[in-house]
Amino acid sequence: MTGLHERHLAVSPDWLALYYRHPLELTHGEGRHVWDADGNRYLDFFGGILTTMTAHALPEVTKAVAEQAGRIIHSSTLYLNRPMVEMAERIATLSGIPDARVFFTTSGTEANDTALLLATAYRRSNQILAMRNSYHGRSFSTVSITGNQAWSPTSLSPLQTLYVHGGVRSRGPYAELSDERFIQACVADLEDLLGHTRRPAALIAEPVQGVGGFTSPPDGLFAAFREVLDRHGVLWISDEVQTGWGRTGDHFWGWQAHAEHGPPDILTFAKGIGNGMSVGGVVARAEVMNCLDANSISTFGGSPITMAASLANLSYLLEHDLQGNARRVGGLLIERLRGVTAASPAVREVRGRGLMIGIELVKPGTDEADPEAAAAVLEAARAGGLLLGKGGGHNTSVLRIAPPLTLTVAEAEEGAAILADALHAAG
Structure with a gap:
């Protein structure tokens, strides 16, 4: 040792x-x-x-960090922050969400925590639908919606969480079905679940489950879910902490493999956008993002230095x-x-x-x-x-x-x- x-x-x-x-x-x-x-x-x-x-x-990122550090490292969201506004503008456009608003955090955990706050406040409900085998972070609220036993150290929760089939294609009761029938079975399970619950706030789902072992449903599952969710007024949160920014190759966002009915109501991101800098965030349409009726700021989210790194990193990713x-x-x-x-x-x-x-x-x-x-x-x-x-x-x-x-x-x-x-x- x-x-x-x-x-x-x-x-x-x-x-x-x-x-x-x-x-x-x-x-x-x-x-x-x-x-x-x-x-x-x-x-x-x-x-x-x-x-x-x-x-x-990456030289472009390290240069941006060094230059920004030579000017100002931190200011908080109480002051106008040019790199943060520029980054928010780019992410709002890339998200595909109409009239998008962006809030920056320091991690994926905090991003998902914020998404849960928005959804529960908007819907006036503490009930969340999540996927089995999922992982959404290590805070008290995100642990309580994580469907992975190894990463859930407590059964205590501020939320009532109900788990839905569909995150794992090759195991479980529907594994032997064709993709089409797999989707039908998962949708039927969701319909049945909603028939026994009271006003859920949102379904949160990773398009590809990260900690769960890079499992994913057939393309189109969440589009089929969206039809059901929309009928019940339930929001869809796409956890793009691991799938975002083109990592899946076929799409820029993981939700785009399920895009028949458009983008999610809320999208969360983190991990790679800062290329190692501590950056996360939430994108939602204005109606949802603006639903909070109390003060809220972020001391470290969207700091000038992390935004400078993210802008350089995103530019490099897109240009190459x-x-x-x-x-x-x-x-x-x-x-x-x-x-x-x-x-x-x-x-x-x-x-x-x-x-x-x-x-x-x-x-x-x-x-x-x-x-x-x-x-x-x-x-x-x-x-x-x-x-x-x-x-x-x-x-x-x-x-x-x-x-x-x-x-x-x-x-x-x-x-x-x-x-x-x-x-x-x-x-």
Whole structure:
């Protein structure tokens, strides 16, 4: 155990998890690579939990941060803030939400917390619909709508939460159905649920479940849900903390895979937009955003320095078509991973879209999750120079792959080869 690890354990909560038997201290990064305190170089396939969206030490972002830091770092929302207004204007346009208003926070948790505040105030209801296997943050309110046992440390809640089918395509009671019948069954379940409840405020859903193991429903499910929700006056909150900004390749936002009836009522974002800076936010149409009848500000949300970083990062992403790169390189990577894992009895499924890919591991010959195998592959991949993530319900048996969106074809091939060796070594 290193001295830093010992010091960490002495002052940190027991529940603050660290990856690896011998945890890493990352000291610097460049592009898609990072280095640890011992000088080892790694290909980064997790990007600080999908947060280093474009690249480590992207010159455009670091220059914007340095220049803004030389002027003013902080002011709060009590003063006009040009970078915040400029960023809000761009996000309002990109969101697809008509007459959009934008509120900046410091994290995805806080963004979802704000969305819940807006929805419950607007609808005068504390009842929330959420998806099974979901994750929405670590605050008291977001834990209470998280449908993932491993990330819900308390049953106490300010909200009444009811869970809906549909977030996981290949497990559960509807897994054997065709996509069309799967959607029909989930819609029927939602209709039945609404027939037994009183005035829910909103349905909150991740278009692709992140912590849940990069699972997703068939395209069109949330459009079908939207028809039902609209009849009942229930708002739709799309949690785009992990799916936003083109990561799925096919779409800029995850909700656009379900776009038949237009954008959500509320959209939340965070993670990669600041490329490592602490940025989150909420977009909603003015009627919903303006429903609060008490004062509310943010001390740190939308700070000049984080907005400068986000503006530079967003400009780089759009100018270099990183959504297109996610589609092209991600498509190649997922097919390569399916090829190298095809003969492995421990791999149940390789799934995902764009640069958001999950590899689900099971005990060979069964459908039972194998978190020990996932941990072993994580260690073996590290030894080979590749950093991965984990997730997948309470069993954490899914390897999560989400590199920066500038990933090259050569790096995708390199990562797939290391992962193939890691699966072999761990098996």
